[in-house]
Amino acid sequence: MRAGGARRRLADARGRRGDPRGDRAGRPAGVGGSDEPGSRRPSTPRCPARSLRGTSERMRFVVQRHRARRLHYDLRLEMNGVLVSWAVPKGPTLDPGARVLAVHVEDHDLDHYDFEGVIPGARYGAGDVIVWDWGTWAPARTDDPVRAVADGELHFDLHGEKLGGRFVLIRRDTDQRGRGQWLLIHKNDAHAERGWNPENYPRSVKSGLTNDELSRP
Template sequence: MALNEYRRKRDFKKTPEPDSGETSGEALLFVVQKHHASRLHYDFRLELNGVLKSWAVPKGPSLNPEDKRLAVEVEDHPFDYKDFEGIIPEGNYGAGTVIVWDQGSYEALEGGTKKEMEKRLSEQWKDGSMKFRLKGKKLKGEFALVRMKGNEDNAWLLIKHNDRFATAKEIITRDKSVVSGKTLEQVAGTKRTPGRIRKSDPPRKTEKKKIRIA
């Protein structure tokens, strides 16, 4: 899939965000990045066909099946974005602080090889109803992403299935990066270094009426 929209919005001489990345391995990966830009939100990203399909979740993920969290689809991101943690400087798109809030692998509920699962999940994405199992450090078990009907075709719902990992306990109170062990505030107060990790972003604005949260 093309990353033209992602690259169009960024000047890589001014932002530490990655501009590329190739997938590897037999597992499909996911990442959730906590991002404080103009508004605080969580970027939920699923590896699919060489890129990260991405949704901005204003209230963050939930392990409670009763919660239906708005997830605003944004442009695809390069695979290397899964490791981004740090600061996007002022004046750049999505300026603010980012941490890797959760990461791990995921799979289609039906299982199969990576190629088989990507084919099935791509069809589900086109149909507006994705079902998958997360194996993260914070998020575990079955989830669904369901596209909402209406004019805002970038609006989805992220919903936890009722399985053994479901709980009413609020997961986003676990606010530290699974990579650095730091909170957003701690990363924001740290000078950027060449060893930093990488970022997330707010929703896109297109010709159609789209939901925008950043």
């Protein structure tokens, strides 16, 4: 077993961990303490859009394990004042041989970043949600990730508690609902680990809970 894999397993078992940009209570910087999820992107974003070109700002990412009508993982990248989002049915992986479907969905507000809880049955996205991984990310091979997404290919580095290394999102097609069908790929770098399965690391990096434990009355 690689040392990196062992460290990730240990981090998954330890439970609650602080966001590298968070406060001492473990709440991510710039995010309120409410457990209510942020809505889908409104017509007027809560945070003003800003150009990321030419900046060295550390942007956040989060992956939420979401048991809604169907289990999926939500990959969200902070970009221009919102969380640009993809639903990943099988979850992200460090396996460089995997080609994982990622469906480009609507942007979310930044206050969704650390959401963990149970969304009631009548609400959009009803089901239980845990913060499966979080950290920071940086674009690669571009200084304009917004344009890269629009052009259909984004290379980026993740610095999380479970995920790390170079990833690529590539747009392949559009489904019947007009949503972009992308592939999420991990490059064969120092963080790569063949056979790595996200379902082997079920605990939240925020609370240490699994989805089952979170949803118990």
